[in-house]
Amino acid sequence: MRGDLPQIAGTADISRVARRLRRPSSRRASPWAWFWLALGMLYFFVPLVATLEFSMRAVRGRYTFVAFQHILSDPDFYRNFGFSLMWAVITMVISLLLVVPTAYWVHLRLRRLRPVVEFITLMPFVIPAVVLVFGYIRLYGSRPLVLTGSPVLLVAGYIVLSLPYMYRSVDAGLRAIDVRTLTEAAQSLGAGWPTILRQVIFPNLRVALLSGTFLTLAIVVGEFTFASLLVWPAFAPYMEDLGNKKAYEAAALALISFGLTWASIGIIQWLGRGAPGQTQVTGAH
Amino acid sequence: MPNRRLTRRDFLKFSAAAGGSALLAACGGGAATCDPITSADTIALDTLTECATAEGQLTTIALPHDWANYGEIIETFKTRYSLTINELDPNAGSAEELEAIRANRDNPGPQAPDVIDIGIGRTVTAMEDGLVAAYKVATWDSIPMKDPDGYWWAEYYGALVFECNMDIVETLPVDWEDLLRPEYRGMVAMAGDVLQSNEAVQTVLGAGLSRTSGAFEGAAQAGLEFWAEMNAAGNFVPVIADVGKIAQGETPLTVEWDYLALANRDTLAGNPEIGIVVPQTGVITGPYAGGISAFAPHPYAARLWWEFVMSDEGQLLYLKGYAHPIRFNDMAARGVIPEELAAALPPAEAYANAIFLTVPQLQEANTYITENWRRVVFGE
Amino acid sequence: MTVDRLSVQGSVVDAAPSGKKGGAPRARPPRSRLIDWLAVGPFFLFALLFIFLPSLQIFIRSFQDREGHFTFDNIVTAATGVDFVNAYQASLSISLITAVGGAAFGFLLAYAVIMGGLPRALRTFMMTFSGVASNFAGVPLAFAFIATMGTAGLITRLFEAITGVNPQRDLGFSIYTIWGLSIVYMYFQFPLMVLVMAPALDGLRREWREACENLGGRTYHFWRYVALPILLPSLLGTTILLFGNAFGAYATAYAFSGSFINLVPIVIGAQIKGDVLYNPGLGNALALGMIVIMALCMTGYGLLQRRSARWLR
Numbered sequence A: 001m002r003g004d005l006p007q008i009a010g011t012a013d014i015s016r017v018a019r020r021l022r023r024p025s026s027r028r029a030s031p032w033a034w035f036w037l038a039l040g041m042l043y044f045f046v047p048l049v050a051t052l053e054f055s056m057r058a059v060r061g062r063y064t065f066v067a068f069q070h071i072l073s074d075p076d077f078y079r080n081f082g083f084s085l086m087w088a089v090i091t092m093v094i095s096l097l098l099v100v101p102t103a104y105w106v107h108l109r110l111r112r113l114r115p116v117v118e119f120i121t122l123m124p125f126v127i128p129a130v131v132l133v134f135g136y137i138r139l140y141g142s143r144p145l146v147l148t149g150s151p152v153l154l155v156a157g158y159i160v161l162s163l164p165y166m167y168r169s170v171d172a173g174l175r176a177i178d179v180r181t182l183t184e185a186a187q188s189l190g191a192g193w194p195t196i197l198r199q200v201i202f203p204n205l206r207v208a209l210l211s212g213t214f215l216t217l218a219i220v221v222g223e224f225t226f227a228s229l230l231v232w233p234a235f236a237p238y239m240e241d242l243g244n245k246k247a248y249e250a251a252a253l254a255l256i257s258f259g260l261t262w263a264s265i266g267i268i269q270w271l272g273r274g275a276p277g278q279t280q281v282t283g284a285h
Numbered sequence B: 001m002p003n004r005r006l007t008r009r010d011f012l013k014f015s016a017a018a019g020g021s022a023l024l025a026a027c028g029g030g031a032a033t034c035d036p037i038t039s040a041d042t043i044a045l046d047t048l049t050e051c052a053t054a055e056g057q058l059t060t061i062a063l064p065h066d067w068a069n070y071g072e073i074i075e076t077f078k079t080r081y082s083l084t085i086n087e088l089d090p091n092a093g094s095a096e097e098l099e100a101i102r103a104n105r106d107n108p109g110p111q112a113p114d115v116i117d118i119g120i121g122r123t124v125t126a127m128e129d130g131l132v133a134a135y136k137v138a139t140w141d142s143i144p145m146k147d148p149d150g151y152w153w154a155e156y157y158g159a160l161v162f163e164c165n166m167d168i169v170e171t172l173p174v175d176w177e178d179l180l181r182p183e184y185r186g187m188v189a190m191a192g193d194v195l196q197s198n199e200a201v202q203t204v205l206g207a208g209l210s211r212t213s214g215a216f217e218g219a220a221q222a223g224l225e226f227w228a229e230m231n232a233a234g235n236f237v238p239v240i241a242d243v244g245k246i247a248q249g250e251t252p253l254t255v256e257w258d259y260l261a262l263a264n265r266d267t268l269a270g271n272p273e274i275g276i277v278v279p280q281t282g283v284i285t286g287p288y289a290g291g292i293s294a295f296a297p298h299p300y301a302a303r304l305w306w307e308f309v310m311s312d313e314g315q316l317l318y319l320k321g322y323a324h325p326i327r328f329n330d331m332a333a334r335g336v337i338p339e340e341l342a343a344a345l346p347p348a349e350a351y352a353n354a355i356f357l358t359v360p361q362l363q364e365a366n367t368y369i370t371e372n373w374r375r376v377v378f379g380e
Numbered sequence C: 001m002t003v004d005r006l007s008v009q010g011s012v013v014d015a016a017p018s019g020k021k022g023g024a025p026r027a028r029p030p031r032s033r034l035i036d037w038l039a040v041g042p043f044f045l046f047a048l049l050f051i052f053l054p055s056l057q058i059f060i061r062s063f064q065d066r067e068g069h070f071t072f073d074n075i076v077t078a079a080t081g082v083d084f085v086n087a088y089q090a091s092l093s094i095s096l097i098t099a100v101g102g103a104a105f106g107f108l109l110a111y112a113v114i115m116g117g118l119p120r121a122l123r124t125f126m127m128t129f130s131g132v133a134s135n136f137a138g139v140p141l142a143f144a145f146i147a148t149m150g151t152a153g154l155i156t157r158l159f160e161a162i163t164g165v166n167p168q169r170d171l172g173f174s175i176y177t178i179w180g181l182s183i184v185y186m187y188f189q190f191p192l193m194v195l196v197m198a199p200a201l202d203g204l205r206r207e208w209r210e211a212c213e214n215l216g217g218r219t220y221h222f223w224r225y226v227a228l229p230i231l232l233p234s235l236l237g238t239t240i241l242l243f244g245n246a247f248g249a250y251a252t253a254y255a256f257s258g259s260f261i262n263l264v265p266i267v268i269g270a271q272i273k274g275d276v277l278y279n280p281g282l283g284n285a286l287a288l289g290m291i292v293i294m295a296l297c298m299t300g301y302g303l304l305q306r307r308s309a310r311w312l313r
Helices: A011-022 A031-055 A066-072 A075-108 A111-126 A129-140 A152-176 A179-188 A193-204 A206-222 A225-229 A235-245 A247-271 B008-028 B045-055 B070-081 B094-103 B120-128 B176-180 B198-211 B219-233 B243-248 B258-268 B299-309 B312-320 B328-333 B339-344 B359-378 C002-015 C030-062 C073-080 C082-114 C120-133 C139-149 C154-163 C167-171 C178-202 C206-214 C219-247 C251-257 C264-272 C280-309
Strands: B057-061 B084-088 B115-119 B153-157 B160-165 B188-190 B236-240 B253-257 B274-277 B288-293
Touching: A031 A247, A031 C082, A031 C120, A031 C139, A031 C154, A031 C178, A066 A247, A075 A111, A075 A152, A075 A179, A075 A193, A075 A206, A075 A235, A075 A247, A075 C030, A111 A152, A111 C030, A111 C219, A111 C280, A129 A152, A129 A225, A129 B094, A129 C030, A129 C264, A129 C280, A152 A206, A152 A225, A152 C030, A152 C178, A179 A193, A193 A206, A206 A235, A206 A247, A206 C120, A225 A235, A235 A247, A235 B243, A235 C139, A247 B243, A247 C120, A247 C139, B045 B057, B045 B070, B045 B299, B057 B094, B057 B115, B057 B299, B070 B084, B070 B299, B070 B312, B094 B115, B094 B120, B115 B120, B115 B299, B120 B288, B120 B359, B153 B312, B160 B198, B160 B243, B160 B258, B176 B198, B176 B219, B188 B198, B198 B219, B198 B253, B198 B359, B219 B236, B219 B359, B236 C251, B243 B258, B243 C139, B253 B258, B258 B274, B288 B299, B299 B312, B312 B328, B312 B339, B359 C082, C030 C073, C030 C280, C073 C082, C073 C280, C082 C120, C082 C178, C082 C219, C082 C264, C120 C178, C139 C154, C139 C178, C139 C251, C154 C167, C178 C219, C178 C251, C206 C219, C219 C280, C251 C264, C264 C280
Parallel strands: B057 B084, B188 B236, B188 B253
Antiparallel strands: B115 B288, B153 B288, B160 B253, B160 B274
8 A cells, every 4th residue: 555656645645644754664564574584594594503403413312412511611612712702802992993083084084095094994805814914924923023922913913804894884884973063063162182082973983883893703703814823722723623623512612602702792782772873963972 | 153063072062061050050040051053963862851941842833632642742741841832723734834934934932833744745845945954863763764864754654544434334445446336426535625635635646556556657647537537426525524524424435544534433432433444455655744943942842852752652652643653663673562552553464555655756746636636537 | 065064164163262273174284184193193004014014925925936036927827827717717706696696685684674674673683693694604604504405414314304315425416516605605695795785774764765655656666766776886886895705715615615616715725825735926926816806896896885875874
C-alpha cells in the first residue's frame, strides 16, 4: 500500500503520510530482509558449527568438550591472550592519538593534504605484512637505531595494519558532525586547541572511534606475522603452534578466540552506547 | 675484535687462565673473560660452560617442541647449564632462519639467532652468504655427513613414510605405486607445500626414486610424473596435511617424515588409530643440518649447544623423538643405544635401503622439481 | 562554500576575546603553521618511519640480485615468467569474483539490517559479528571450511548420508579450486562490505525516501532514481576495496591449498620464506607488481569514496 498511490489524492492520504513522518525511523520488516539475513547467518555459522563438531570429537566415540577444557586450563592461553589484548589496547590508544588530531586538522584546515593522508592510510593494504616486518628488522635492527628488543616495532606494525580502518572511521565520523561550527563555537568561548580536541571533538566522535577501535582489536588479536617474526608471546603464534601439535584443541582454540574477540568487541560497543549520535550537530555534552 | 690471530696454544693458555680467574670470579661475582672465537677447533667443555654461563643466554630458531623431541632437548640443556633460551619462531623455514641471521647482523639482542637447523640443501646458501661460522664438535669424527671445514654438520634424519588414518584407510599401502590405486581416491596428501617445504620436495623425489629403482638420474622427472598421475586420478588432495587434517579425515593418507608421523600417532593416542608404513622402495632420507650464526651474540653458548646435541646423550634424545640421530651407526656399533628406544622405531630392515643423497644432488633435484612442478602436474 | 566557511570562521575568531592562538587562517601568522605541524607532524613522521622507508626497501631490493648487485632480471621474470603471469591471472580472477560477489551479498546483508526494518539488536549483532568475521582468516578459517565442505566435512557427510555419494571420493569433485577458495574468501569479504556500507546506508536520509513516496514513487523508483545513484560511488569504491583485500590475502590461501592454487601472494611467499626457493629480489619484484595493482585499486577507491561523501554528509 505504501507508496502505491500515483499522487496524493486527499486529506486522508495527507494524514497518512503525516502519520508516517511522525513514526520512528524503523519501517515494517521486509520479508526479504529476513531472508538475506538468514542466508548470511547460515553461511557464517555452518563452518563454525563444523569446527565445533570436530573439536568435540576429542574423545573417541562420543562428543565432549574436553578439548575446550584443555585450552582453558592452559596457562599459556591466558598469557598469550592477555598479552595480545593488552597490546591491542595500547595500539588503540596510540593510534587514536595519532589519527584523530591529524584527521581533524586535515578536515578543518589542511584540506589539500587530504589526498596525501588518505593515500598513506591505504598503503598498509598494499604492502604484504611479511615484507614489511623484514623491512623493520633490517632498518631498525642494527645500529644506530636498534629497536628490535623493544615492543616499539610490534606496536608500530599493529598501528600500521589498523591504520586504514581507524582513519576511515574517524574520517566518516568527522564528516557526520559539523566540525567547523563546533570548533568555531568552542573557540568563541575561548577554548584552545587541546581543549577543543579533548572536550569537543573526541566526545562527539565516540561512536566512530568505537568502530575503529574494535576493528583494531580484532586485527591485533589475530595478527601473526609481526608477532612471530619479532618474537613476542602473542596470541596468533600460540594458535599456530598449537595447530601444529594438537588437532582437536586447535579447533577448540579457533572457536574460543572467535568468541573472545566477539565478546571484547561487544563490550566496547556496549560501553559506547548512549554516546551523542553521529548524525546531528549536538555540540559538547 | 683483536688484531692478532689467536693460535690454538694461545687459546689453551687463555682458557687455563680464564678457568683460574673464573674460580676467583665465582667468589667475587665477576665474569670470566672469553675472547672472540676465530678458529673452528674444538673448545674444551669446561671453557665452553664457563663462557656460556657468562653469556647467560642462547637464541634458537625454528625448533618446534614436538619435532624430533626438541622440546626435551631444549629443556635438558636449559636446566643443565642454567641458561635462558630465547626460542624464535618455531615454524620458521630455512629461508627465514637465514634471513633472520642476515637481518639481525648488528643486533646483539634476543632476536638474533645463535644456532640454526636447516635443510641440507640450504647449507650451500648459508656458506656462500657467509652466514655460518665453522666449529668442530668433540664428536666430529663420527659424524658421517658434514662440511669438511666445519661450517655445517647433519644432526638427524628420518625417512618418508605413509601415515594412515585407519578409520578411513582400510588397507595399508605397501609401496609408492600403491598410492595410485583407486581405493585411495581423494586421500593422499603431502605434509608441506612443494614451493616452500623441503619435506614436500623430498616427497616428489621419493616417488621418483621408487620408479627409477634408486637411481638418482631421472628421479626428479619420474617423481613429477608420478604426482601428475596422482593428480589426474584424483587421489591427490592438494592441501598441506597436518595432524588436524589427518584426524579430521581430509588427508587420511599423508606422506611425512617418520619422526613426525610417530609423534602424531602419540598425540592422537588412538583417536583415530594411525598406521605407519615405510615404503619398500624409494626410502628417501632427509637429514637436517646444524650451524652456528657467524654473527651469533652468544658464540660460546652456541658451541656448547652443539656439543650437547651432538653428544651421545643429545643424539639419544633425538632417538627418543623417533628421529634417527646421524651418529646412529657409530653409536649402535658401540652399543650405547637402549633397546626400548630402538624398538619404538620401525624395524631396522625397513631402512636397509635408505637413500642418502648428496648436497649437490639435492640442490639439483630441488631446482628441477620446483621449476617443473606446476607444468608437469597441473599442466599450466 | 568552503571558502565562505573559512572567512566566517576567521571573523568569528577575530571578534572573540580569546587570547589563544586559534589562528585566523586569513591572516596566517607563522605560528599557526607551527601548530599545523604539531598536529599532523607525528602522523607523518610515523608514516615515514614505518610505512615509507620499509616500502622503499621493497623497491630497492627488487632491483638487486642475490649478491646485491643492480639488475633488471627480477622485474623481467616477475612480469613475464609463465608461472607468474598465471599467478597474476589467477589472483585477478579470484579477486574479481570475491569482490563482485562479496559486494553484492554484503550489500544485501547491510540493507537487511539497516533498512530492512529488522529489530535494532540485529543490527548491533551484525556489526559486531562483522568486525570479528572480517578478521577471521588464515588457518582457522581454512580449517573451518575444510571441516565443512572437505572430503570428510560436515556438509559432505550429510550429503553422503542422504544420497550415498561422496562428491570427492566418488565423483572426483574438489574444493581446492579458485571457486572453492572464493567461497572461503567470502567469509571476510561479506563482513567488510557490511562494515563499510552500513554507515553509507545509514546516511540515506529518511526524508529522501519519504519525499520519493510523496512524489508517488514506489520502492523500485526510490532505489533506481535516488538511493543507488547516491550510493554508487561508495558501492564501487568498496568493491574495489574488496578486490584489493582478496588480492593481498595470503594466510588463508596458503592454509587452504598451499601453493597448489597459483596466486601472487603465495608465489611471493615462496620466494622469501620456506626451505626451498630463495630469491628475495624476485619476491620483492613480485611484491612490487602487487603493490602497483593494489595502489591502482586504492586510488580508485579513494576517488570514488570522496564523490559519494558529497551526498552522505
